[in-house]
Amino acid sequence: MRYIHELPKWPRFHWSDATLAPLLGPVRHRQGRMVGRMEALGYPLRTDATLRALTEEVVKSSDIEGEVLDDAQVRSSLARQLGMKVAGMVPSDRDVDGVVEMLLDATQKFAEPLTADRLFAWHASLFPTGRSGMTKIAVGAWRTDASGPMQVVSGPIGRTRVHYEAPSADRLPAEMGAFLDWFNDPAPPVDAIVKAALAHLWFVTIHPFDDGNGRIARAITDLCLARSEGSAQRFYSMSSQIRAERKVYYQTLEATQKGTLDVTAWLKWFLACLERAFERTETILGSVLQKARFWEAHAAAPLNERQRKVLNRLLDGFEGNLTSSKWAKLAKCSQDTALRDIDDLLARRILRKNRAGGRSTSYVLVLGDDR
Numbered sequence: 001m002r003y004i005h006e007l008p009k010w011p012r013f014h015w016s017d018a019t020l021a022p023l024l025g026p027v028r029h030r031q032g033r034m035v036g037r038m039e040a041l042g043y044p045l046r047t048d049a050t051l052r053a054l055t056e057e058v059v060k061s062s063d064i065e066g067e068v069l070d071d072a073q074v075r076s077s078l079a080r081q082l083g084m085k086v087a088g089m090v091p092s093d094r095d096v097d098g099v100v101e102m103l104l105d106a107t108q109k110f111a112e113p114l115t116a117d118r119l120f121a122w123h124a125s126l127f128p129t130g131r132s133g134m135t136k137i138a139v140g141a142w143r144t145d146a147s148g149p150m151q152v153v154s155g156p157i158g159r160t161r162v163h164y165e166a167p168s169a170d171r172l173p174a175e176m177g178a179f180l181d182w183f184n185d186p187a188p189p190v191d192a193i194v195k196a197a198l199a200h201l202w203f204v205t206i207h208p209f210d211d212g213n214g215r216i217a218r219a220i221t222d223l224c225l226a227r228s229e230g231s232a233q234r235f236y237s238m239s240s241q242i243r244a245e246r247k248v249y250y251q252t253l254e255a256t257q258k259g260t261l262d263v264t265a266w267l268k269w270f271l272a273c274l275e276r277a278f279e280r281t282e283t284i285l286g287s288v289l290q291k292a293r294f295w296e297a298h299a300a301a302p303l304n305e306r307q308r309k310v311l312n313r314l315l316d317g318f319e320g321n322l323t324s325s326k327w328a329k330l331a332k333c334s335q336d337t338a339l340r341d342i343d344d345l346l347a348r349r350i351l352r353k354n355r356a357g358g359r360s361t362s363y364v365l366v367l368g369d370d371r
Contacts, residue, residue, distance in 0.1 A: 061239035098125035110226035137210035166207035192228030197270035321362035
């Protein structure tokens with residue numbers, strides 16, 4: 001099998017401008033409208049939207065690689081590192097803080113050059129123990145291939161399928177040097193969104209680290225998208241959309257890496273995926289506005305801190321059913337105190353019992369027309 005990095009003209013990518021133009025124009029237009037709409041929200045709502053989008057980005061980027069991070073920890077880590085004061089903050093693990101540090105460095109410092117040292121720092125943040133699971137890896141350095149060639153495989157041991165094999169380790173200094181020179185060079189001009197797609201493809205094709213290449217590629221994508229908007233504020237999550245389309249993402253990537261240097265198909269998929277990520281922003285915006293309306297409606301209600309904390313968790317997208325035992329855990333109180341808090345909110349028609357029933361009584365927020 002021959003991969004694109006083995007082709008004589010690698011890495012001279014090319015594509016059909018005529019094919020991309022009808023896609024790129026609408027994506028750029030939608031991006032501009034979305035940024036303008038978010039900027040008009042006002043600082044508190046804009047900050048809330050940014051926190052939600054960044055939380056999604058961190059959680060879903062890790063989930064693509066099979067690593068499950070706790071949403072509350074991610075949100076709290078983001079808030080602390082951004083200097084935000086938000087309700088319901090919890091302690092966060094070092095591995096969570098590391099992923100957050102990488103994303104914030106990429107998005108908040110999007111105008112700074114991308115260097116090998118910066119990538120090494122991102123990699124070290126992802127693997128603070130120097131291990132990927134139980135395996136010791138080279139951290140903050142290019143891979144060495146000491147255990148064999150870098151391959152992307154699937155399937156059980158003994159019946160694995162090789163989807164891709166990266167360039168050998170001895171090529172990495174030259175390969176990454178060429179990539180970084182291109183990335184940091186503003187000329188010849190390439191649309192910033194197209195550059196994001198090319199950078200993602202180019203980086204994962206080189207696959208320079210023992211582990212974490214996908215997450216770092218997505219951080220590079222976020223950096224490029226922040227540059228395309230000239231803003232560190234994030235209102236959508238590309239990783240969340242990639243996660244939703246993971247099967248097609250890997251299929252398109254594999255076909256491109258086994259094809260020619262004409263990457264039109266990859267760029268078409270990337271632009272379409274990005275547009276669908278913009279569509280998901282409507283969900284984030286709707287949730288932010290709903291939260292704002294909820295607290296406006298209950299501004300005069302004499303609620304205690306426990307109630308405000310749990311209600312904010314519900315408004316931020318609490319998964320599963322809310323029971324009195326979950327309330328007690330979230331509010332760090334006794335079961336009796338949890339029941340008193342819930343009964344008070346039932347009386348105020350802020351909560352109602354879930355009609356679905358089940359083994360345990362559960363509760364849902366009363367919102368808008370439900371009142």
